[in-house]
Amino acid sequence: AQKITQTQPGMFVQEKEAVTLDCTYDTSDQSYGLFWYKQPSSGEMIFLIYQGSYDEQNATEGRYSLNFQKARKSANLVISASQLGDSAMYFCAMRAGSSNTGKLIFGQGTTLQVKP
Amino acid sequence: EAQVTQNPRYLITVTGKKLTVTCSQNMNHEYMSWYRQDPGLGLRQIYYSMNVEVTDKGDVPEGYKVSRKEKRNFPLILESPSPNQTSLYFCASSLQPSTEAFFGQGTRLTVV
Numbered sequence: 001a002q003k004i005t006q007t008q009p010g011m012f013v014q015e016k017e018a019v020t021l022d023c024t025y026d027t028s029d030q031s032y033g034l035f036w037y038k039q040p041s042s043g044e045m046i047f048l049i050y051q052g053s054y055d056e057q058n059a060t061e062g063r064y065s066l067n068f069q070k071a072r073k074s075a076n077l078v079i080s081a082s083q084l085g086d087s088a089m090y091f092c093a094m095r096a097g098s099s100n101t102g103k104l105i106f107g108q109g110t111t112l113q114v115k116p
Numbered sequence: 117e118a119q120v121t122q123n124p125r126y127l128i129t130v131t132g133k134k135l136t137v138t139c140s141q142n143m144n145h146e147y148m149s150w151y152r153q154d155p156g157l158g159l160r161q162i163y164y165s166m167n168v169e170v171t172d173k174g175d176v177p178e179g180y181k182v183s184r185k186e187k188r189n190f191p192l193i194l195e196s197p198s199p200n201q202t203s204l205y206f207c208a209s210s211l212q213p214s215t216e217a218f219f220g221q222g223t224r225l226t227v228v
Contacts, residue, residue, distance in 0.1 A: 091158065101164050106160075
């Protein structure tokens with residue numbers, strides 16, 4: 001079975017500091033994609049970053065980077081220089097390469113609060 | 117601007133009254149999905165579509181219908197809504213099954 005686990009229901013970080021949000025995954029597929037989405041209090045889902053299972057380099061997008069450790073099946077999101085606008089819920093998600101449904105499997109999310 | 121548009125954003129309805137939530141994308145994406153988000157359960161796929169006239173069930177399809185008569189539109193139909201369908205609903209589209217999904221703004225549905 002394919003599964004995403006986010007073990008941190010809530011996190012606090014001081015403004016301008018870095019924070020790591022944990023994500024572990026389980027799949028028997030060799031080809032898969034890992035995604036992070038941000039959901040602010042307004043409710044929309046915003047795509048942040050993507051890592052393919054065959055990508056050798058860790059993905060980066062501005063202040064976001066994905067710490068991909070394939071052997072440990074982890075795909076942690078690192079947010080550098082946190083800003084107040086980063087306060088939101090963050091979801092880790094996976095898409096199995098063998099699937100043609102386009103289905104994303106989501107974790108339960110981590111709520112991040114940035115303190116001024 | 118590339119986007120996925122859902123309507124309405126908020127809806128309160130009564131048990132048994134048929135409703136449709138519309139979804140439209142302007143990116144010429146082939147793959148479209150509907151998800152529902154419930155506290156503690158994350159997002160779960162309801163239905164998906166790989167192209168016009170090609171739809172199939174996701175993980176939680178009971179009580180829902182969809183159609184895909186045009187590439188850009190993928191409406192979600194609740195023929196007889198029940199209170200357990202109270203949820204936050206998202207439509208999403210992607211170019212390929214493996215690429216990132218773009219989400220609509222969400223529809224908060226309450227069934228009383």
